[in-house]
Amino acid sequence: MPMDNQDQMPSRPPLWNDPDKRALIFQVIVLAAVFAFFAYIFSNTLHNLEKRGISTGFDFLNNEAGFGILMSLIPYDETYTFGRTFLVGLLNTLLVSFLGIILATILGFIIGVARLSNNWLIAKIATVYIETFRNIPLLLQILFWYFAMLPLLPHPRQSVNFSDAFFLNSRGLYLPAPVFESAFLWVLIALFVAIIAVVFLVRWAHKRQAATGQPFHTFWVSLAILVTLPAVAYVVTGMPLNWNLPELKGFNFRGGMTIIPELAALLLALSIYTAAFIAEIVRSGIQAVSHGQTEAAYALGLRPAKTLQLVIIPQAMRVIIPQLTSQYLNLTKNSSLAAAVGYPDLVAVFAGTTLNQTGQAVEIIFMTMMVYLTISLLISLFMNWYNNKMALVER
Amino acid sequence: MAVIQHTPHEDLPPPVSQTGVIGWLRQNLFSSWLNSLLTLLAAYIVWKTLMPLIDWAFIKADWIGTSREDCSSGGACWVFVSVRFKQFMYGLYPEAEQWRINLMAILFVLLMIPMFIKNFPWKKWLGMFILFGFPIIGYYLLSGGAFGLEHIETSLWGGLTLTLVLAAVGIVAALPLGILLALGRRSKMPIVRALSVAFIELWRGVPLITVLFMASVMLPLFLPEGAQFDKLLRALIGIVLFQSAYMAEVVRGGLQAIPKGQYEAAEALGLSYWKSMGLIILPQALKLVIPGIVNTFIALFKDTTLVLIIGLFDLLAMIQSATQDTKWLGFSIEGYVFAAVTFWIFCFGMSRYSQALERKLHTGH
Known part of the structure; x- marks a missing residue:
């Protein structure tokens, strides 16, 4: 059986038909065009x-x-x-x-x-x-x-009043603003500790369930920890959080927070x-x-x-x-x-x-x-x- | 021996409580006491909001008249909309020339009708004509300046006409650009791919409003001194650039959905890159992404309202300025409701169309 040409090296196609070279040339042209475009814009x-x-x-x-x-x-x-x-x-x-x-x-x-x-x-x-x-x-x-819609809300003097703390009128929604005393830091620390405790609790409960099949009331216990710890800290430090209530003074409200x-x-x-x-x-x-x-x-x-x-x-x-x-x-x-x-x-x-x-x-x-x-x-x-x-x- | 003959008792009808209206009600509205409670609560809320709304919009509303004095019954004042209706549709386009817009709309509807006819033979060619031939006719009709038509400045274009022009031009011009970008993103050439990815991600990462700001503030800086471009063209350039990036991603989805065998078969036939794309891959890919294209069109249609921020007068901007007219103060709700209904009809219609297409084109499993 005569050998056919398959083992022979394929002859190199001319430059414009070689896919690799063509890709290279094309990319160079594209890059040059992009650069020229930006240079033109830049100089202008x-x-x-x-x-x-x-x-x-x-x-x-x-x-x-x-x-x-x-x-x-x-x-x-x-x-x-x-x-x-x-x-x-x-x-x-x-x-x-x-x-x-x-x-x-x-x-x-x-x-x-x-x-x-x-x-x-x-x-x-x-x-x-x-x-x-x-x-x-x-x-x-x-x-x-x-x-x-918002202009339909009442004027400041006829604001919609929710328990003297929240006011809604055409100038915005007025909310009480929290004022933190320095001791409030302890409440935050307590909250942080509670979060860490919950993370460990969840891991422990998961492990125990995987090992013994015993479920644990993770949700309720975590909730209790998350609420109690900061609450205790809040009471012990003497309730270091006050509210600055909005008040009607003249034509507008002062104090509090405003949602414009x-x-x-x-x-x-x-x-x-x-x-x-x-x-x-x-x-x-x-x-x-x-x-x-x-x-x-x-x-x-x-x-x-x-x-x-x-x-x-x-x-x-x-x-x-x-x-x-x-x-x-x-x-x-x-x-x-x-x-x-x-x-x-x-x-x-x-x-x-x-x-x-x-x-x-x-x-x-x-x-x-x-x-x-x-x-x-x-x-x-x-x-x-x-x-x-x-x-x-x-x- | 006596043969005991057993005759089955005839089937009893299902209990009344399980069929008909009562059965339906029990199953869908009152299946448990919680569901019954929810149903009653929801029905109460719907009743309480819908009744005043219908009362305001239809029963107590004023429909006929020419000025605000005709609105006396306390309901909605649709007179405001009917007086301004022409402006909302045509913007500030000269009244004597408005037939040109009407003609264009009629032409478009006539061209679209065969597209919905099953087995219409020249669908492909007609589709091509609508995409690429009709815009040219439309341009000469709207802008004039040739064939004996008076030239109309683009600053006079407005209302729903402008909204449709922006959306249509945006989608038609963004389609070819998007196809090129999608092909670029899937190209084997690293530089082409990187440039396409950068372009697409840049426009997709920023809000349209910054693009419009850029187009209106920065484009004049980019051009040589003295080159003038009108505001509409600047906005269109911004919209097309922005939209082409989204279109590219839609088309890419279609390209990825084509099995590899198709690419290989095209190569095995000895087709060049452009021929294999144009004859084998793109026709299949584009058919797959028609619903996606319609969805981007809906998004673009809603986004055209943003041109109001750079000072073009589309439908929403026309209505916005009409509500601030001192002769018609206090009717802004009617204006916005009219705009909302108009936009809703267009968008809802198109989304239904796209869903129907999706079902029709879903020929696989």
């Missing part, structure tokens, strides 16, 4: 900035801001720097995102479970809620609460909107656990509550958590719509007022985008970690 920007007499760099952050901000979690007034406005905005963004995430999660889980209820009316109400709120733009919902209407509208819209999406995620997560799992758990003799706790929820959570984190990320990004109602978040204060005052568009937009990018990077790192952890548990 420098030229334009020079024309407008704007100096580049981050020095402006040290200049005095000279404008007030409606709400700040840290001390701030007109004499602080532009850098400080960045911090104020960032903290306000984080505040509204944090509160929104908590509210949306609670509401979303309730509605998601309600949608699967075997009570027809409850399930229908949940469906109507989901289909209504997720199909209306978030911005419209924010404007609706802020411009249409801008924050209230934003928070309401964000949590109602996101809850509709979270509810769908919860529903799909629960439905993803096949019914055979429930039947198997019943066959093993587990009670319905235990089935839910040990079989359904852990498996549903595996589906729910990755999607839930991406909703949290969405909520954080959506909180930037604050600009529409004037809640001083990062975009409204820094990319809005500060940008207008200084004209440093490039630096400011860059910093703002970096903040959101960092948050989304952190969240995707968490997701990778979580997915890896779950993959290990899987058999």
Whole structure:
């Protein structure tokens, strides 16, 4: 049998037909094009900035801001720097995102479970809620609460009064503010000790159950520890916590804490909107656990509550958590719509007022985008970690 | 021997309490005392909220009139919406030229009808035309300046028209860009892959509003001196960049769902990269992700409202400015409800369409 050419070295194709070389050349061209594009933009920007007499760099952050901000979690007034406005905005963004995430999660889980209820009316109400709120733009919902609903609240003098401590009116919701004395530290220490004790207790109970099969009332004992220890510390140190109640003085309230209407509208819209999406995620997560799992758990003799706790929820959570984190990320990004109602978040204060005052568009937009990018990077790192952890548990 | 004949008793009907309306009620509303309690509570709450709402929106509402004096019955004042209706639809587009928008809408609906007819033979070509040919016709119809049509500045575009233009252009322009990015992200070339990943993650990591701010503040800085661009184009560039990143992720999902054998078969046939993608992989992948594309379109449609923050007058912005008109103060609820209903009809309709498509395209197991 004559040898065919297979053992022979294939002849090298010409340069433009060699896939490796072609890939290399293509990538060099792409890279060069990208660099050329950025260089073009860069030179144009420098030229334009020079024309407008704007100096580049981050020095402006040290200049005095000279404008007030409606709400700040840290001390701030007109004499602080532009850098400080960045911090104020960032903290306000984080505040509204944090509160929104908590509210949306609670509401979303309730509605998601309600949608699967075997009570027809409850399930229908949940469906109507989901289909209504997720199909209306978030911005419209924010404007609706802020411009249409909140002005319907009474004037400060006719505030809705809950036991002389909480007041609701068109200027906001007034709450008692906690005033901590130095001895309150001991209560915090007691709480910390209680948490550590509970962690050890849970580990011990788990080990004992694995070894002997004896269950332990972990939940109730942990709850007792968590409540009693700090409570005892609180009483022993002489109740070092006072409340600063809001009071009507003249036309407005003084003292206490205020949730300004801008924050209230934003928070309401964000949590109602996101809850509709979270509810769908919860529903799909629960439905993803096949019914055979429930039947198997019943066959093993587990009670319905235990089935839910040990079989359904852990498996549903595996589906729910990755999607839930991406909703949290969405909520954080959506909180930037604050600009529409004037809640001083990062975009409204820094990319809005500060940008207008200084004209440093490039630096400011860059910093703002970096903040959101960092948050989304952190969240995707968490997701990778979580997915890896779950993959290990899987058999 | 006598044969004992056994005749079975005829089946009894099921108990009354288990069939019909009563059975349904017992099973779905009053299966336990807790459920009964929940049902009654929910029914009470629904009654208490729905009744005043219906009363306000329909029974006590004013529908006909021309000014706020016609709203006297204490319910909703839909006169506010009907007086401003043209503005909400067309923005500040000159009244004499509004037929052009109507013509465009009619044309679009006529083109879309065959797409819903089963077994329509030229569906593919018609779809291509709607995606790539119709926008050109639409541009000349809206903007004018050729074929004897008067030129209309984009600053006059507004209302629902602008909302639809933004969403449609955003999706049509983002689709090819998104496909390229998705292919780039799955490419074997490290530099192309890294650039695609960086581009996609950058836009997906930031809120649309910062992108719009960037487009409206920074784009003029990026261009050579004297280059002018109108506000609408700047917003569109921002939207397209942002949307292409999301589109890329949707398309990537489709690419990943195609079995490896298809890629290998294409290679075995000796097809080049672009031919194997264009003829084998993409037609299958894009078909898989049509529901995903519709879903991104819904998201984009809702997000177009953000252009109000950079000063364009879409439907929501038109309504927002109408509620602040001194002649019509105090009717903001009616305005927002109208906007909400309009957006809801579009979004809900599209999401139902996408669900139906999903069921239709789900040809596997």
